[in-house]
């Protein structure tokens with residue numbers, strides 16, 4: 041996933057580059073200035089990197105690492121850092137995802153959970169859909185007794201511009217199966233809040 045764009049598609053980079061030149065000029069900069077002359081190309085590559093999630097199949101990532109196992113207690117992976125782009129302003133939102141599931145005869149490779157967070161985050165998103173995408177993907181592929189996802193994030197579009205609030209944090213959550221039961225949900229929330237900033 042992280043090295044996906046070691047080789048960028050030249051045609052896509054070239055076309056994006058022209059568009060970035062245009063944007064920079066329209067915003068009042070001189071695109072021929074020494075420090076900026078390579079910026080359209082850099083920006084073209086950076087945006088391809090940040091949106092690489094369209095080229096990956098998150099279900100396949102989980103399917104690759106499913107193991108039969110009788111463990112049936114809660115598995116929690118918390119504090120998974122994420123960076124995404126809000127689909128309204130194309131500005132970053134960033135924070136942490138916390139994921140839990142209760143296996144039902146099969147477990148999933150732990151690293152695959154952060155991997156699918158990245159696949160869904162590296163698309164144009166709203167925090168609510170990002171939360172839901174991760175939840176449904178795990179529910180469909182792992183078929184657990186229950187799954188829970190909580191995301192806490194800060195949105196640059198609310199910090200650098202617009203309402204300009206520096207300390208507001210947005211929390212979204214989704215619960216399926218046994219996490220609909222209050223006791224199970226509370227156990228999960230207790231485990232992740234032990235450490236929340």
Ligand SMILES: Nc1nc2c(ncn2[C@@H]2O[C@H](COP(=O)(O)OP(=O)(O)OP(=O)(O)O)[C@@H](O)[C@H]2O)c(=O)[nH]1
Nearest residue numbers: 126127128133165166167168195197198201202203
């Ligand atoms: N629900 C939700 N809203 C988001 C997310 N990211 C950005 N937004 C909001 O999308 C909304 C877009 O509202 P508009 O009124 O069309 O855009 P705007 O004029 O730029 O709004 P302001 O940000 O209030 O200046 C804003 O309220 C943003 O805060 C997200 O992940 N989820």
Ligand SMILES: [Zn+2]
Nearest residue numbers: 126128129197
């Ligand atoms: Zn936004």
